[in-house]
Amino acid sequence: MFSVIMAGGSGTRFWPLSRAGKPKQFLEITGQSPLVVETCARLAPISRDSEIILVMGDGHLPRARELFPDRKVRLIGEPVGRNTAPAIGLGALQARRLGCSGPAAFLPADHFIRDPDTFVDALRLAEHAAASGGIATLGIEPVRPETGYGYIRRDREALPGGEGTVYRVRDFVEKPDPETALRYVSAGEYYWNAGIFVASPETILDEIRRHLPDLYAGLQRLEAAWEGPEFDRVIRDTYAALEPVSFDYGIMERTKRDLYVIPCACGWSDVGSWMSLYALRRDAWDENLNLIDGDALPVDCEKSYLSAGGGRLVACLGLQNCLVVDTPEIVLVADLDRAQDIRKVVAQLKAMGRKAVL
Amino acid sequence: MFSVIMAGGSGTRFWPLSRAGKPKQFLEITGQSPLVVETCARLAPISRDSEIILVMGDGHLPRARELFPDRKVRLIGEPVGRNTAPAIGLGALQARRLGCSGPAAFLPADHFIRDPDTFVDALRLAEHAAASGGIATLGIEPVRPETGYGYIRRDREALPGGEGTVYRVRDFVEKPDPETALRYVSAGEYYWNAGIFVASPETILDEIRRHLPDLYAGLQRLEAAWEGPEFDRVIRDTYAALEPVSFDYGIMERTKRDLYVIPCACGWSDVGSWMSLYALRRDAWDENLNLIDGDALPVDCEKSYLSAGGGRLVACLGLQNCLVVDTPEIVLVADLDRAQDIRKVVAQLKAMGRKAVL
Numbered sequence A, B: 001m002f003s004v005i006m007a008g009g010s011g012t013r014f015w016p017l018s019r020a021g022k023p024k025q026f027l028e029i030t031g032q033s034p035l036v037v038e039t040c041a042r043l044a045p046i047s048r049d050s051e052i053i054l055v056m057g058d059g060h061l062p063r064a065r066e067l068f069p070d071r072k073v074r075l076i077g078e079p080v081g082r083n084t085a086p087a088i089g090l091g092a093l094q095a096r097r098l099g100c101s102g103p104a105a106f107l108p109a110d111h112f113i114r115d116p117d118t119f120v121d122a123l124r125l126a127e128h129a130a131a132s133g134g135i136a137t138l139g140i141e142p143v144r145p146e147t148g149y150g151y152i153r154r155d156r157e158a159l160p161g162g163e164g165t166v167y168r169v170r171d172f173v174e175k176p177d178p179e180t181a182l183r184y185v186s187a188g189e190y191y192w193n194a195g196i197f198v199a200s201p202e203t204i205l206d207e208i209r210r211h212l213p214d215l216y217a218g219l220q221r222l223e224a225a226w227e228g229p230e231f232d233r234v235i236r237d238t239y240a241a242l243e244p245v246s247f248d249y250g251i252m253e254r255t256k257r258d259l260y261v262i263p264c265a266c267g268w269s270d271v272g273s274w275m276s277l278y279a280l281r282r283d284a285w286d287e288n289l290n291l292i293d294g295d296a297l298p299v300d301c302e303k304s305y306l307s308a309g310g311g312r313l314v315a316c317l318g319l320q321n322c323l324v325v326d327t328p329e330i331v332l333v334a335d336l337d338r339a340q341d342i343r344k345v346v347a348q349l350k351a352m353g354r355k356a357v358l
Helices: A035-042 A058-067 A084-097 A116-132 A178-187 A201-211 A213-225 A231-241 A247-252 A274-280 A336-351 B035-042 B058-067 B084-097 B116-132 B178-187 B201-211 B213-225 B231-241 B247-252 B274-280 B336-351
Strands: A003-007 A052-057 A074-078 A104-108 A135-140 A151-154 A167-173 A190-199 A259-264 A291-294 A296-299 A305-308 A313-317 A322-326 A330-335 B003-007 B052-057 B074-078 B104-108 B135-140 B151-154 B167-173 B190-199 B259-264 B291-294 B296-299 B305-308 B313-317 B322-326 B330-335
Touching (some): A003 A035, A035 A058, A035 A116, A052 A058, A058 A074, A190 A201, A190 A247, A201 A213, A291 A296, A305 A313, A330 B322, B003 B035, B035 B052, B035 B058, B052 B058, B052 B084, B084 B201, B116 B135, B116 B190, B201 B213, B274 B322, B291 B296, B296 B305
Parallel strands (some): A135 A259, A305 A322, B003 B104
Antiparallel strands (some): A104 A190, A135 A190, A151 A167
């Protein structure tokens, strides 16, 4: 089974650890390896390295070549980010060229999954469900009334037969308000949309042809130039002209294909903020609920996340619910509950022209 | 008029800015110059440079020579700290040798004074009061019921005549509990004891002879060896054998001399903690009551003190009442109200054997 991993994000939520040149998927924030490496390792039971396609910003290709030195994993660089639909189209093109005729998995590079076996089992089930030309998606069992994600609503009854529970998708729904989110969670028919799809490249490309014809035309130009001397120029020109569009909005909400959702309780997190990283690493909390990375000394501190990676001692006294991130060039101190607003800090630095710290 | 400045402190209250090798008096914490330089500058109207004697730990002599390169200010190094009585005795000895027969000022190196003119006027008045063999002390008008200082209680009536208000001292009193402190402040007859004395070296040495005979014997040995080839060895041996004792406890509470107190509302602060430094620098607060030194960016922060001296950007988000001190080797993040407890952090690091960060 092929896997197309989208590693194009350039978020600022983990600033100052993530920077313009080093986005989240290339950081070792949940374990020993960068998220993108953990994502590939997690797929080992279903995809050989040579069946893994990584789509990323071309500026990150050198780093990716270091991380995957045996050259088996396929790397594709996008000259500029245009959201997920072009990245998925590009990955589907490459997978088809490499001989993938059955369903492939399309998934983000920067998620955390506590239980990889459950995750892989769900992908296998999704492969099975998508074998006859439909699109299957993983539905993450919601564990809180999250307003930051889109939801997938399933049919009441599961499909009969098969190796596991598969539902038809009734609806993809936008990020809800808190009240609606609470209703979704208690209803039991809603899942978080983690942006993980399984479908054959042929299906993907056909849907792009129907619903995103400009993107399809661009992909045709790319295929014509593939591995030729003009490819770099063609991909630059093509991408420059593309409208950014997400696969969810551009395809999933419009397609007439059969859509399936596989319920998946795999301890998933999109590691969307310092706060969510703090929460998912609860196994590493000390007795005062502090999370300590590196040379940090908490004195009378509680529920604080101290990340010392700047080669300095980080000493803390009397803190509650505080985030301290020390890096060689920047130290960030924030209310941990305000972790979502780190983009405000980054935006302000951008407005000040402080490029060196972005 | 001679001035003897005691620059021997080695406190940890401004850790990590103050370190074992760089105590508070050598830091530029209140302005452009180190406190010891500001203290000397403040005395310019009454003491020529050649009439200023600086007593400090001998490890700080190289730094002091850099700060006072013209070699007019006299520098004396103590091989080890033995509290204020030995330092004052040593300074008195040197002043007498240099021909000082009238009253000299004895004062700490690490205080802040907002109104130097008022301060110098008080010293002049003290010189006058101490001219006939007594000891005059400055009484700082208390502005809050502080429990961290000793107090000086004055007689009800001022002395008649003279150029300004001088009282006899009725009592030196220990650091009070909060209730007593409140009573002192509202009574109006109590002053903070800032450890600033004016007396002739002869008077000082005579009182040491009476009340601290061991110290006096040590000072005699030092005088005999003064400027001789054996001086370094003699001062090392002498100091090693001395009991640490404060001038307040050893002399002021026992002397039978006439004691005077000069009320002084000069905007004095002993700059005893990060919190007191934050308070006394209120002129530099931003509109959210933040105090910013160096390259620090507060976003939605209030009443916080951000000191960026580590060559890095210090970015802060959503902080209240927080202290952030960034230095090249250490970053401290603390509840500003807990500034007094920084010694707990330092003590813990000491117990951990972390000498490099002390």
